[in-house]
Amino acid sequence: MRLWGFRRRPKLTDAHWRAALTATPHAARLSPNDRQRLRTLTEQFLAAKTFEGAAGLEVADAMRALIALRACLPVLHLGLDGYDGWSGIVVYPADFRVHEEYEDEIGVVHRGQADLCGQSIARGPMVLSWETVEHPPAPDQDLVIHECAHKLDTLNGPADGFPPLPAGMSGSEWTRDFTAxxxxxxxxxxxDKEPRLDPYAATDPSEFFAVACETFFTQPVLLYEDFPAVYRQLQQFFRQDPIGTTTA
Ligand SMILES: [Zn+2]
Structure with a gap:
């Protein structure tokens, strides 16, 4: 039955919360206080965003809880303002195909298609493959964090790896460290040297930023060892220090 005018607000049950936390090992490091803060934020995220299944997928409450928890981890100390300007999350069962059209330098329009596991449309929905959310292809990957990084990046214009920085951070130092x-x-x-960081990061500066954010939360030691200046920038940006470099 569907009631007109009634918008379902699923409550985050203890069982769904615990299952989402267990399925997200990189949230396990959080202190009890931060864990409580994350739960509150996750509930606010569930109330603020709408979920829609595509290609026949029914988005269960447990799936919403997992996506919401992972989306809230980066903004744990920033709040949900970073996700302003969009509300929809579209979830496909697996990779989805998009059709693209672009014009080259001499004005020829090309059409093509690509299979994606995630996409963030500027001021539009975030699109996710549930298969990739549930079974990340590698331990340093978190599709939800990746797409959320693009959302943060596009708060001040096109995706370019340069999100709006909080007061006290230097834009020129950010550009210097990320460019290097x-x-x-x-x-x-x-x-032909195989990097430890996901080579997808070499696609362009916006993908570098998104992959660096994923690695900052999933494999922070790797990022700290291989790109310490980027780790420090993200530590200031997110106001989090996943490996405790400031308290160790
Ligand atoms: Zn991306």
């Missing part, structure tokens, strides 16, 4: 890291990754790949 991006170029170093590209050079490693040019020399």
């Amino acid at each position: 890291a991006f170029e170093s990754l590209v050079q490693q790949l040019d020399r």
Whole structure:
């Protein structure tokens, strides 16, 4: 039965919360206080965003809880303002196909298609493959955090790896550190050296930022060892220190 005018607000049950936390090992490091803060934020996220299944997928409450928890981890100390301007989350059962059209430098329009596991449309919905959310292809990957990073990045314009920075952070230092890291990754790949960071980061500066954010939360030691300046920038940006470099 569907009641007109009634919008379902699923409550975050203890069971769904615990299951989502267990399925997200990189949230396990949180202190009891931060864990409580994350739960509150997750409930607010569930109330603020709408979920829609695509290609026949029914988005169960447990799935919403897992996506919401992972979306809230990056903004644990920033609040949900970073996710302003959009509300929809579309969930496909697996990878989905998008049709693209672009014009090259001489004005020829090309059409193509690509299979994606995630997409963030500027001021539009976030699109996710449930299969990739549930079974990340590698331990340093978290599709929800990746797409949320793009959402933060596009708060001040096109995705370019330069999100609006909080007061006290330097835009020129951010650009210096991210550019140096991006170029170093590209050079490693040019020399056929396999980097530890997901090479997808070498696609462009916006993907570098999104992959760096994923790694900051999932494998922070890796990011700290290979790109310490980027780790420090993200530590200031997110106001989190996943490996406790400031308290150790
Ligand atoms: Zn991306």
